[in-house]
Amino acid sequence: MKPLGKIASEISPSATLAVDNLAKSMTAQGIDVAGFGAGEPDFNTPDNIKLAAIEAVINNETHYTPAAGTMRLRTAVCRRLKEDIGADYEPSQIIISSGAKHCLYLAMSALLDPGDEVLLPGPYWVSYYEQIRMCHGVPVVVGSTQEEGWRVSPEKLEAAITDKTKCLILNNPCNPTGMMYTRPELEKIADICVRHDLYVISDEIYSCLVYGDAEFCSMVSLGEEIKKRTLLVNGVSKAYAMTGWRIGYIAANAEVAKVISRYMSHSIGNASNIAQAAAAEALEGPQDSVAAMKSMFAARREYILKRIAAIEGLNCHEPEGAFYVFINVTGVLGKKCGGKVLATSADFCEELLKKGLVAVVSGESFGAPGYVRWSYAASMEKIKKGLDRLEEFLATLE
Ligand SMILES: Cc1ncc(COP(=O)(O)O)c(C=O)c1O
Incomplete structure (x- = not known):
């Protein structure tokens, strides 16, 4: 048989899902x-959202929707963006x-x-x-270190720009480090993107x-x-514990949106009509469940940071957001586990899973060997x- 597509064959599976x-x-x-491998809230979807989905089924909201999504949900997204980050968007931009x-x-x-370069801050x-x-682009990783607080410096970013650079991917707050850029830091990055037409x-x-x-600042x-x-x-996956409903959104200029x-x-x-009805309720309805889940994440973060700080050989940057700690395990690499040398963080994760019965993701998958990502989207117990x-x-x- 003829070989499968070259690009498709070279795509590696998601390491986080594999763990x-x-x-x-x-x-x-x-x-x-x-x-502690998955990046998914352990909480159940709040009841008001589940009831909205049941109602949608009963009301026969079971047909196709416009490709861009229902007007109700797109309007709800606009309202939330205005309320949360002060940004003005029309439903036609969602x-x-x-x-x-x-x-x-x-x-x-x-x-x-094909061939367009994309700046990708690492980890x-x-x-x-x-x-x-998969989109035929070329990732150009611009790394950062724990000592830099996992922040990519504007100088490094600018130095990586060529005449093929098309865009920057910014993840703020960041998975896997939990780092979050401040407004002045973001302003410098924004200035580079505007000057270089990215x-x-x-x-x-x-x-x-x-x-x-x-304090979160949106680009x-x-x-x-x-x-x-x-x-x-x-999207609604993380903030509303709705990972399985599969609803996310893009807000962009009208031409890009079209x-x-x-x-x-x-x-x-189109995305599932029923899930869109549930997401609309999530965004329009009471927001107290978001605050309640966040305060539980905050307590877990405090606890895990205290315990990691007390463990000899391990340390981590204090994450400002998301629900991960990115632990530096270089202090224990080179040690032996039952005769096997733990040479890399991948070895560390493998043995920790097999012998310690704890699943975490090794930093290699995030472009940061020597680290492991531990998700605290899990019960305190x-x-x-x-x-x-x-x-x-x-x-x-x-
Ligand atoms: C940084 C980041 N972006 C996007 C996603 C995907 O979210 P969704 O479940 O809405 O597809 C995740 C999920 O882990 C994530 O960590």
Whole structure:
């Protein structure tokens, strides 16, 4: 048989889903694994949202919707963007799709021609890298270090720009580091993008999950010039515990939105009508469940940071947002686990899962070897159990 498409064959599977699947299959075999691999809230979707979906079914909202999404949901998105970040959008500038992940794919499809370069600050969320390649673009990783607070400096970013650079992907707050840029930092990045005529894909999916004194600033709130070249991506998965409903959105200038809407019409058609009704309730209805979930995440973050700080050989940058800690494990690399040398963070994760029964994702998948990502979107009880196991595992290393 003829070979499959070259680009498709080279796409690697999502490392975060792979860890989660492995942990789940060990659990299915009766092994008590404490899994911290997945980036998904452990809370259930709030009742008012579930009831809205049931009502939608009963009211026969079971037909196709416009490709860009129902007018009700697009209007609800506009209202929320105005209320949350002060940005003005019309429903014609909003595209609804099946999850923020697919929105990112649509955004890249709309912007990229073969060979176009995309600036990707590292460490980066696993799917960006592959999606750029799936859209025939070239990822140009601009790395940062823990010492830099995982912030990509404007100088490094500007130095990576060539005449092929088309856009920047900015994830704020960041998965996997939890880092969040301040307004002055974002202003410098926005200035570079405007001066070099770059688009920005701004993934703000964790904008509601920000802790302590840190204040979220959206790229599109920095003025009209940067707003018109920004494709803002957000959704209901993380803030409303709605990962399985698969609803995300893009807010963009009207021309970009029209192009993306055509892509939608020829690909998935439209996001689920029922899930759109549920998402509309999430965005329009009472927001107290968002605050309640956030305060639980905040308590878990405090706890996990305190425990990690007390463990010899480990440390991490204090994350401002999202629900991850990105732990530096270089202090224990080189040690042996049952005769096997832990040479890399990938080795560390493998042994921690097999011997310690704790599932976390190794930094290699995010372009940051030497680190592991631990999600605290898990119950406090599970987090305590996981950290106890981590300590026991570390005590066995020679
Ligand atoms: C940075 C980032 N963007 C997008 C997504 C995808 O969100 P959704 O579940 O809405 O597709 C995730 C999910 O893990 C994420 O971490």
